[in-house]
Amino acid sequence: MLWVDKYRPKTLDQVMVHEDIAQNLKKLVTEQDCPHLLFYGPSGSGKKTLIMALLRQIFGSSAEKVKVENRTWKIYAGSRTIELELTTLSSTNHIELSPSDVGFQDRYVVQEIIKDMAKSRPIDIKGRKGYKVLVLNEVDKLSREAQYSLRRTMEKYSASCRLILCCNSSSKVTEAIRSRCLNVRINSPSEEQIVKVLEFIGKKEGLQLPPGFAARIAEKSNRSLRRAILSFETCRVQQYPFTSNQAIPPMDWEEYVSEIASDIMREQSPKKLFQIRGKLYELLINCIPPEIILKRLLYELLKKLDEELKHEVSHWAAYYEHRMRLGQKAIFHLEAFVAKFMSIYKAFLIETFG
């Protein structure tokens, strides 16, 4: 088992990073009812962990007995029947799923499941009717229609079912849904918090941490706790006892992006752009999201740039990222950014060196 999983807090009390949020959630839940919740924040910040701990707080350890199911739903939509297949994680008291996996038909899933759950309300020990919890992942990828249909069902079935929505950015969740939920923003852990967690793990594992080592890992981790712990374990595997200047193995895709960046700096021409296109495709094929590529590329380029260009380049990166999110073919916009950068940089070179 990886340390990431081993030292994942199981209860709200164990949570180390977002202690205040965890305590608030605990208070919320102990009053026997909880509103719909919307967790949002960057990936690797601990949304899922908090949700799981919360579920455990509500339902006790039975929430951890989950099974994976490939469920199919038959939905009668007017004249035709739609069959949808979706993987769900469910325990007796909750169901977890990412409806955006079925694409544009996600609204049927949302409606159907909530109805389903409402039909069978669990009865708790004291004879009161309890509620089930539906955890929806990637709500920001839900289609507009699904979000609209969610809005009504949220209210209608609120007695029997609570929704916990989870997404990266709340901007793509409609106002209507946001106002029906208690919004919980989960920040990325700060570097100090990461260091704290790493040191905790080190102590548990009985490792000798040289001073500053955890800080270095935290710094490299992009404020993603998952990444920090993984690289910590990687370091442990590669070399122990640690030395304070031990190399922290980089992410391969980041290395590749920095190769691309140096390619761009070396030559600015349509030919080179064509080669870079191939490399960008390579990254995209291997499931690196284009936004991340663009961000990383900008980061790598900025490292090599003069001060005066940084502002302009950042501006254009933002411009093309915006377009990329509006559009569909990320490669167009990635290349457009590269072309723009090449153009700016070349003009700059000619200006300074004649």
Added chain:
Amino acid sequence: MDMDMDIPNLDELEWLEANSHIHEEDLELSSPFPPEEERQSQPQSPSPLSVSQVDSHKRLRSDGPDSPNIEDVIPSDEKRSRVDDAGTETEEDWLRYSPPQERNAGAEEHETEVVVNEEKVVSRFASEIDGDFIPVTAPSGGDRVYAKICRVEREEKSKKLVVKPQSNGLLFEPVNVLLRRVEEDAFAKALHASSEGSGDVVLDETQMVHQHEKLWVDKYAPNSFTELLSVEQTNREVLLWLKQWDSRVFGSEIRSTSDDILSALRRHSSVTQQKKYSDSTFPRRSKDIRWTNENFRNSNNWNDENSNVKGIQDSWNKISRLTGPPEQKILLLCGPPGLGKTTLAHVAAKHCGYQVVEVNASDDRSSSTIEAKILDVVQMNSVIADSRPKCLVIDEIDGALGDGKGAVDVILKMVSAERNSDTGKENAAKGEQSGRPSSKKVRKTMSLSRPVICICNDLYAPVLRPLRQVAKVHIFVQPTVSRVVNRLKHICSKEGMKVSTIALTALVEYTECDIRSCLNTLQFLNKKKETLNVLEIGSQVVGRKDMSKNAFDVWKEIFQKRKMKRERISSCGTPCNEFDFLHSIVSNHGEYDVIFDGIHENILQLHYHDPLMQKTVKCFNSLGISDLLHQYIMRTQQIHIHAYQPPLAIIVHHLVAHVQKPNIEWPKSYQRYRMSLMERVEILRSWQNKIPPYISRHLAIKSLVEDSISPLLHILSPSTLRPVALHLLSQKDKNDLAQLVSTMVSYSVTYKNVKSSPLSSNQEYEATLDASALSFDPPICDFINFKGYSSGHHVLPLAVKQVLVHEVEKQNILQVSRSLHLTDGCNKEILDLADERNSENSVSNSPNDRAALSTAKIETGKNKVNPNQRNPICSTTLSNLDCSAMSNVKLKSSGNPKKPCTGSSFFDRFKKVSSKGSQNTDIAVQNTTTLERDSRPVLFKFNEGFTNAVKRPVRMREFLL
């Protein structure tokens, strides 16, 4: 030719001939005498003479009120039918009725023989004929017989056959004169037909007077082969293809298209034309003539000759089998509209003696209808006069997607049926040639036995993909401008329209050699009494063709600067015109997605001058805008916004267009990217499904590669793990190994054999082993395997991998058996227990040497206990290592994962015996295990004092631990 007057007009005669059947029917209906009369007269086979006398007598009476021109018909028909009788008899044909001549000659025995040998084909009684029949009434006598219908195409005149009582003495003229006249008749018809074919201008002109309102397109459509405007080469190939069918279709006429003629055709289509006409279109007639000549000499021994002909036919059959129909049974003509594809198909088919049956987009083309239609064409003989074999022309086969597909499917089915049943084909061929009615059954195989010509505009329409593979494809190219202009000039002069050659040339160029459009335009102008104006062609041509160019052309237009030719012709302003042109091209194509993908794919390969990359930036801006537009349109369904797409392409054109010819490729990379991305996501997804849910729920596919794969790879292949025998490992190493195995299990990663990879070749330990290497399964290595990038990941030696595989497998077996053994809840608790214990162990264990010692002790003990029982398991998982080493390895490693896994194990109990009360947690676990053990019944088996062994059921997993 004293009797020539009897044949008043060729046309009229033909018409009468065609309708004679109807007339007969009419007569029959109007005839007053009851049919019983005939029936009673038949059985005794009365002397035909008397019958005919009676009949003709009655007939004369009954004919009285009828129109007089029937009288004209009768004699000629009589003669014809008689000759036909004879002809068919000689050829050993399918219409075997007892001929009147025989009765005349008193050759009764022959008749009976015929009757015995052959089944009844013509009879007085409908009940005597099995299968379809047709009533036939003699024109002169009103005699009624029933003729069997055989569906063989050579039976050309069956319906005209009439059993006519023969009376030598009562003929108006001697037989030979009659025969000669028939011959003449046939010849005249042949002449007529051929003149029809070769475009008799005089005839046309006489007709022209009446046809002023006819469309010029129809009016001047080519009637003969030589008139075709399409390229000679294509015409000839089509004709050649059609001729190859002759052996199959016309059967005995094989000699008419023997190899030498076919080769001659290849050389010279125009020369052989005449010959073909006489051979194929009028085969029967020529043969008739031949026969009648012989008949003159010796009309009585035709019987012998009959057998002779039979023999000859047999040999023909052989030939026909040798030179069967063409390999590709289907001809696919394709090309832009208005070049004369349909015309060529019709003319060529007619030329080769086929009757054209056309199915076009306006017809119902569902697969059932089309099937019926094809069957009709292939098998049925028409009832109406024109009984030439049919040739199916499917026009616009690429047109309607849903329906047209049906047609394609049916055709493909038939073609494949042909291929599959070789024997069936042979039978069918035989059946057709001998005309046996039994061949009906064979026809059920539905092989294609008639030429099928398909016509399409877009060869690469998706519907046609399967058809393209089986069909012979001919692509029409534009005829030369001068040729079209010449034809147009010819037509104009005939119509009395004055048009200058320059104007015509401009027109032809404007319409891109679409003759149909040219003619329509000309006729329209002629009607309006206008002349074709060179400068105003753009406005004069009423309907501009909606050119849908293929994507390559569109890209070419975008990337390549046009030569100034177009601008010269139309004196319009250059930039405006170019804009219009490009705009129409791009918007006509319609699939902006494809167009912009193509631009994106190819733009960086162009050679345009761009030192500061500004053009490139602008181009990519356009591409980006088009992407945004596309996405917006898709989301909001506001299709009309598509109107803003073409200008973006035009912007690109202005930025990068060059005179130089671009090297354009189809945009594949984006599709490829999407495909492989889906593949990768699928791998990740299935991997995620395999991982136990309490871990996998925290993994998002999206960010898995981003932040997990690389460290995971590092963790899974620690460089500190030395490839040494396991019993040589230090305690720390063992702990590491245990940790690694548990990670692999919890992430359900293992190693899998793959075909040789370069990595495995330089490892020292693999020299003795086979070349196969172990790699991760699921293939998580691939996710960091970027092109042109070498990752610094340590790769474990093969031996270590093998050990790992084995360990992981073992753990999996244990898990499975545990989940089988225990209920879900219990399992969970034990898991939790194990987890907790595991964490405690790993913290407290490493400094604790005593535990290590104890485990070592256990191992040795274990070794003594039962090595044999472990061996089979080893051999299943690891066949490569030798047994003893293997068992060693096994034992060592089995000592390690024991701790993290579960307490309810055989060796834990064992251990407890050896090192008493070592750990508190162990005791707790021990309690559960003893409880478990006690719940199981212990069997004492009493074996007559031989042994006092205790036997109890033992699980496999207890040995494994």
